[in-house]
Amino acid sequence: MGNSISNIGTNNSILSVRNLNFSYGDNKVLNNISFNINKGSFTSILGPNGAGKSTLINIISKILGKFEGEIKVTGENITALNSKDIARRIAVVPQSTNPSFGFTVEEMVLMGRYPYISRFKRETKEDFEVIREVMEKTELTQFADRKFNELSGGEKQRVVIAQALAQDSPxxxxxxxxxxxDINFQIEFMNLFLKLNRREGKTIIGIFHDINLAIQNSSLIMLLKEGSIFRFGEPEKVINRQNLNSVFHSDVFVGKNPVTQRMYVSPVFDPYYSTQDYQAVKPVKVHIIGGGGAASPILSLLHHHGYRISCGVINTFDTDISTCEMLDVPYIVEAPFSPISIISRNKNLEFIKASDLVILPEIEFGNGNFSNLVSIREALSLNKRVLIMEGKNIEKRDHTGGKAGKLYRKILEEGACVIKTHRQLLDNLKTDKPDNIYRKELNQQRI
Amino acid sequence: MGAGRRTIKFIIILIVILILIIIIAASIGAAKVSLKETSIIIISLIPGLNALVDSEDLNLQDIAVISTIRLPRIFLSIFVGIALASSGVIFQGLFRNPMADPFVIGVSAGAAFGATIGLLFNSTVSFINISTTTIFSLIGALATTFLVYAISSIRGKVAVITLLLSGIALSAMLSSMTSFILMFQSHDLARVIFWLMGGLTSASWYKFSILAPTVTLLIMVSGFYMRDLNIISLGDERASQLGVQTDKVKRILLVTASLIAAMAVSVSGIIGFVGLITPHIMRLIVGPDQKILYPTSAIAGGIVLLASDTLSRVVLAPREIPVGIITSIVGVPFFLYLLIRTKRKVF
Known part of the structure; x- marks a missing residue:
């Protein structure tokens, strides 16, 4: 029911917008918007502040008039519908509501029946039957006689949703x-909206502040950019790094939730280090050894600060691979669960030769990726700077029966520099001092 | 479900109280008439009911005093009270503010200015049946209301804040103009001030016959918009989402409430606090639902003003205090009490 994208057809359309233009004075807010929304779909409208999301829904719900174009709701032109007709077809759930007088919960919910009651008549039995059902559905029955203003924020919002449900609109x-x-109410309400969408076939159009909330629950996503539709379609097709980047002008990471297999979006960098001071001053090229996702934070950190980076050798399905793909970082891949081949090892070496320095993140070592450690030693012999991220004891990360640990200590003796934090890493990358001097300073700082 | 039944219950109770106060008020005055006699006289004056009582042994003078002096004043004060309270309910609902009253948008200053000019004419032009003061104050009140309304409406939309600000601004200007005129007409000063304090001394059946039907009609028209007014208290945008034609409803209610207030002010001068406080008292009793609040506050307004007017006749008898003084002396402490409550976020 919810995912009715497959049967696109005009007869199934419940809302159609054609060539919609709208301006506030000289300021053009919506620019030639056309789309079609099918019965029973769940659409989220995403876009930065000022993209025209609120204006769009205000025009559809006829709060704002004087637009150019054509809007049809349930097949009828909205200019031909009066405000009660609209309210019977479209119910809006606002962010919050704040009545200036102390109405009870029941009185508030009853207001949702307004479009059905004639000015000269009273509420009918049917109206009371509807609000009873709606209050049950929103778990408000026991609050019926409570004052709205005395409820908690979440309970108030339940009343607002009940009010909208009382409008009995498609x-x-x-x-x-x-x-x-709070998150408990976010989950409760999203579940309620999904239930309404899937079980009762309500068509839902939502603006969500939280992109993840939107993509987890919607069958369709509309990306608005500067008053125009940038993309409109299924989340998998619309939500990607490039699209979000050009709509929101900020770098995000798009991954998949391992449990739900739904996409999720998060900022790429740790904002703590995002100051100008740490931007790469000259084109330093850094090669990072990957594996088990340990390289990902360093990849995105250095990428964000403008370093040219590469990564290797990683097995297919490793999280580090998705990070590299996301950030457009060249990487060397090995078949899943296979030891690193000679070919891959040689490629890795080529990458190392082309770099100014090599970073070894805090990765686990087994017989499969032992050769990555060997490559590090080769990097030292090529007179490359080697930085080692160290937190956990190497013995615990060594699954080769001591072989890796031995080599690791040798690498340390041969002049690799140990880095404890990301900030130290950025400091180190900026300095021109030889590693032995830098290491001494670092040790003094620690004391 | 019993919203309708509750309304009727409250209205009946209030009407019973009103009738009792009418009888008490009609019996009080320089000529002593007992409560029983007063009741009989009043019943005998009602066409259709006069057969029920034996009016043979009634004092003709008492009948004359009650029917031509006391009752016109009683019924006029009831309808002025009804007018003030009902327009108070509408203004509080429209402005979404419990501090609003019938005079917020400048009706009073306009009426005072009109009355002042009327008094000037009155002293030079000879006596007219309905005083020039009344006519001029009505014109002043209406003109100010429409001016304020015209200033603050843009393409059919009325911005509440602009309405309040232009009301305050025009009020200030009109008050200064009133003072300016009085500078040169110092012999009229006392009369104007007495008028400003509000009073029902010049009551007549004639005034009542103009006020009562107009106010009743306006209240009935606006009464059909009380469900809308309930929803407007959620804010204009939310009200529109729920299907209310917000701009149209606001326009209708603003015009009717201003007309009601202007009518009241023109016959009685500026009687403060009835329009502010009656809706509050009733909201505490019947709740915020405008459908119940509107009719009950209207009747309660009649009760409050009739009781205050009767007090104003009794307290320093045979001298009379302007009723505006009584309503303010009772009203201000109550207003302050409300302020303190509002501060504690009860509303």
Whole structure:
């Protein structure tokens, strides 16, 4: 029901927008927007502040008038519908509501029946039946006689949702309905919206502050950029690094949640180090040994600070590979669960030769990737600077029966520099001092 | 579910209280008439009911005093009270603010200015049946209301803040102009001040026959918009989302409430606090639902003003205190109490 993208057809369309233009005075807010939303779909509208999300839903729900173009709701032109007609077709769930007088929960929910009640008549039995059902669905029955203003933020929002449900409309528009709530309410309400969407076939159009909330639950994503539709389609097709980058102008990481297999988005860098001071001053080339995801934080850190980086040798399915792909970093890959071949090892060496320095992150060593450690030693013999990230004891990371540990200590003796933190790493990359002097300074700092 | 039944219950209780106060008020005054006699006289004056009572042994003078002096004043004060309280309910609902009253948008200053000019004419032009003061204050109140409304409406939308600000600004200007005129007409000063304090001394059946039907009609028209007003208290945007034609409803309610207030001010001068406090008292009793609040506050307004006017006749009898003084002396402590409550976030 929810994923009705497959049967696109105009007869299944519940909302269609054609060539919509809208301006506030001289300021053009929406620019030639056209789209179609099918019955029973769950669409999220994403875009930065000022992209026109709120304006778009305000026009659809006829709060704002005087637009150019054509909007059809359930097949009817909205200019021909009065405000009660619209409210029977589209219910909006706002971020919050703040009545100026102390209405009870029941009185608040009853307001949702407004579009069904004639000005000259009273509420009917049916109206009370609807609000009873709606209050049950939103677990508000026991709050019926409580004052709305005395409820907690989450409970208040439940009342707002009940109010919208009382409108008994085929379309529900969510305007950041959970953005100021704790995670328990976020989950509760998202589950409620999904239930409404899947079991009752309600068409849902939502604006969510949280991109992950949107992509986890939507069948369709609309990316708005500067008043135009940038992309519109299934999350898998719309949500990627390039698209989000050009819409939000900031670098994000798009990964997959290992449990749900849904995509998730997170910022690429640790903002703590993102100051200008640590930007690469000259084109330093860094090669990073990968494996088990240990290289990922360093890859994104250095990428963000403008270093030219490469990575190797990693097995297919390693998290470090997705990081490299995400950041467009060249890398050397080995078949899954296989020891590093001679070919890969030679490629690795070529990358090392082309670099100014090599970093060994805190990776685990087994017989399969032991040759990566050998490559590090070769790097030292090629007079490359080697930086070793060390936190955990090498003995615990050594799964070769002592072979790796032995080589590791030898590498240390031969002049590799041990780095404890990311900040030290960035400091080290900036300095021109030879490693032995730098290491001495580092040791003095520690004392 | 019993919203309708609750409303009727409250209305009946309030009407019973009102009738009792009418009888008490009609019996009080320079000519002593007992409560029983007063009741009989009042019943005998109602067409259709006069057959029920034996009016043979009634004092004709008492009948005359009650029917031509006391009752017109009683009913006029009831309808002024009804007018003030009902327009107070609407303004508080529209402005989403419990501190709003019928005079927030400058009705009072406009009426005072009009009345001042009217008094000037009155001293030179000979006596007219309905005083020039009344007519001029009505014109002043209406003109100010429409001016304020015209200033703050842009393409059919009324910005509440602009409405309040332009109301305050125009009020200030009109008050200064009133003072300026009075500088040169110092012999009218006392009369104007007495008028400003509000009073019902010049009551007549004629005034009542103009005020009562107009106010009743306006209240009935605006009464159909109380469900809308409930929802407008959630804010304009939310109200529109729920299907309310916010701009149209606000316009209708603003115009009717201002007209109601202007009518009241023109016959009674500026009687403060009734329009502010009555809706608050009733909100505490019946709750915030405007559908119940509106009719009950209207009747309660009638009760409050009638009781205050009766007090104003009794306290320093045979002298009369302007009723505005009574309502303010009772009203201010109550207003302060509300302020303190608001500070404690009860509202």
């Amino acid at each position: 379309i529900m528009i969510l305007d950041e309905p959970t953005s100021h709530l």
